[in-house]
Amino acid sequence: MSAAEVRAIVAAPGNDRLIWNTPLSEEHAARLIAACDPAPGARIADLGSGWGELLMRLVEAAPGATGDGVETDSDAVARGRKLAGERGLADRVRFHPTPAAEWTGGGYDLAVSIGSSHAWPGATARESTRNALTALAAAVRPGGRVLFGEGIWLREPTPAALEGVGAEPGDFGSLLELIRLAESVGLRALHPLHAEVTAEVDARRTGYYGGYRSSFTLAYLVLST
Structure with a gap:
């Protein structure tokens, strides 16, 4: 099965078995939302949102909050719109089929991007990460937060x-290196959070258990301008 076929299965609008398209538990999601602490009426953007599960939960956590989900995968966008309608959020969460690197919205209270730094062009993976952090910092108002x-x-x-x-050597660094990279674009870490990476689909399990388990993880940083 090709990578495109795997993505089509996990992002299908009718797929209710996969809650997250990232290594994330219910407990950790709750911790991230509490750390972001969206205020009533907050404006939130999720760049590379997938079907927007985390975005919707952030919006639900703050009365009157609204969210923009920016995602190019049409199946994920369709599923997100369906879920937003079912949860009574159709007028508060909007999905935009736009590349994350081309999104021009700004003035947000919170900007989110999870596992989507590759959406920003760069000569190296590290440069893409820097470009993603730069874009997120630019998307929030002064004093706004970035997840x-x-x-x-x-x-x-x-x-x-x-x-x-x-990955290639140098594509990813340590948690300290990631925090320093964020600081280099004007962001400061409030809560460094990380969760153990788990295999999402059978096609990835060999590489996980046989190669990078206990070596590689996904860091979640809550940052502020």
Whole structure:
């Protein structure tokens, strides 16, 4: 099965088995939402939102809050719109089939991007991460917050770990390096949070258990301008 076929299955509008399109537990999601602490009436953007599960929960956490989900996967957008309608959020959460790097909205109270730094062009993966953080910082009002999820190495990666993730040496750094990268574009870390990466589909399990388990994880940073 090709990567495109896998994405089509997990992002299908009728797929109610996969809640998150990222390594995230219910407990960790609740912690992230509490850390972001959206205020009543907050304006929230999720760049690379998928079907917007986290975006909808952030909006639900704050009376009168609204959200923009920016996503190019048409199946994910269709599923997100369906879920928003079912949860009574159709007038508060809007999905936009626009590349994240081309989104021009600004003045948000909170900007989110989880595992989507590749959406910003860059000569290297690290440069894409920097470009993503720069765009998120520009999208929020002064004093606004950014929730950013990115892969980090817990220890020096072995060849098997690199192969399992599908990464080149230097594509990802440590948690400290990610925090310093965020600081370099004017963001400061409020809550560094990370969760153990788990295999999302059978096609990835060999690389996970045989290569990068206990070596690679996804860091979630709550940042402020």
